[in-house]
Amino acid sequence: MFINLCFINVVASIGNRSVVCDVFSYVDVIFIVDPAVDDNGVCVDGDVGDFVFVSGVDGCDAHAYIRWSLLGLFDVVCSNRYGLILRTYCSRKEFCVGGIYLRPGMLSVDVDRALRVFLDCHVLAGDMNARGDRWRHVADVGGHNHQGTTVARVLADFDFMVPSIPTHDGTTVIDLCAFRQ
Numbered sequence: 398m399f400i401n402l403c404f405i406n407v408v409a410s411i412g413n414r415s416v417v418c419d420v421f422s423y424v425d426v427i428f429i430v431d432p433a434v435d436d437n438g439v440c441v442d443g444d445v446g447d448f449v450f451v452s453g454v455d456g457c458d459a460h461a462y463i464r465w466s467l468l469g470l471f472d473v474v475c476s477n478r479y480g481l482i483l484r485t486y487c488s489r490k491e492f493c494v495g496g497i498y499l500r501p502g503m504l505s506v507d508v509d510r511a512l513r514v515f516l517d518c519h520v521l522a523g524d525m526n527a528r529g530d531r532w533r534h535v536a537d538v539g540g541h542n543h544q545g546t547t548v549a550r551v552l553a554d555f556d557f558m559v560p561s562i563p564t565h566d567g568t569t570v571i572d573l574c575a576f577r578q
Contacts, residue, residue: 400425400426400467400485401423401424401425401426402424402425402426402427402428402494402520402522403417403421403424403426403427403428404427404428404430404496404522404523404574405417405421405427405428405429405430406429406430406431406498406524407429407430407431407432407433408431409431409432409433409434410433411433411434411435411441413433414429414432414433414441414445415445415446417429418445418446418447418448418462419446422446422447424464425463425464425467426461426462426463426464426467426471426483426494427448427461427462428459428460428461428480428481428496428522428523429459429460429461429462429496430458430459430480430496430497430498430523430524431458431498431524432457432458432459432460440455440456440457440460442460444462445462447464447465448462448463448464448465449462449463449464449465449468450462451463451468451471451473451483452473452476452481456478457476457477457478457479457480457481458478458479458480458497458498458500459479459480459481459496459497459498459523460481460496461473461481461483461496463483470485470486471483471484471485472484472485474493475495475514475515477514479497479498479499479511479514479515480495480496480497480498480515480523481495481496482494482495482515482517482518483495483496492519493517493518493519493520494518494519494520494521494522495515495518495520495521495522495523496522496523497511497512497515497521497522497523497524497525498523498524498525499511499512499523499524499525499526499527499544499548500526501526501544502526502544503526503544504543505543505544505546505547508525508544508547508548508551509547509551512547512548512551512552513551516551516555518577519576519577520574520575520576520577521552521557521574521575521576522574522575525544525548526544526545527544527545527548527549552575556577557575557576557577558575558576558577
């Protein structure tokens with residue numbers, strides 16, 4: 398079985414969420430981080446086009462949208478304020494994928510705690526605001542990227558493979574994708 402996944406930050410915009418679901422209509426599962434909010438700052442949920450909204454808790458910083466035709470193949474294993482984990486089975490083997498959003502400027506202890514919930518995933522992706530050394534000038538106070546250092550340490554401690562080059566380029570593209578073989 399081959400599943401197309403998409404992880405994208407819509408910068409809290411309802412319009413961006415709709416565009417993502419239209420442009421990536423060929424994708425099976427869309428994780429949206431920093432999800433759409435209304436004028437009062439309340440997260441906007443609900444189905445969009447051919448996708449059904451499957452996220453769990455109110456105030457969650459990551460939502461998932463699954464193509465209607467694949468809805469029965471996934472279940473939500475975990476959902477908290479930072480994101481959610483979806484599970485499916487392939488050849489009788491469990492496969493978990495997590496979508497996460499870590500807001501900029503989190504304390505290292507909070508980043509560590511948030512990530513540990515997702516460490517059983519086979520794939521973990523999202524906007525972790527980890528940044529890379531080449532963005533040191535936009536990193537935390539004093540030029541040290543505490544959030545990125547903590548993300549790298551926790552993922553390495555749990556044998557996740559991460560790209561050797563930063564994936565954040567200053568746009569609303571995925572910040573980091575980690576996986577296990």
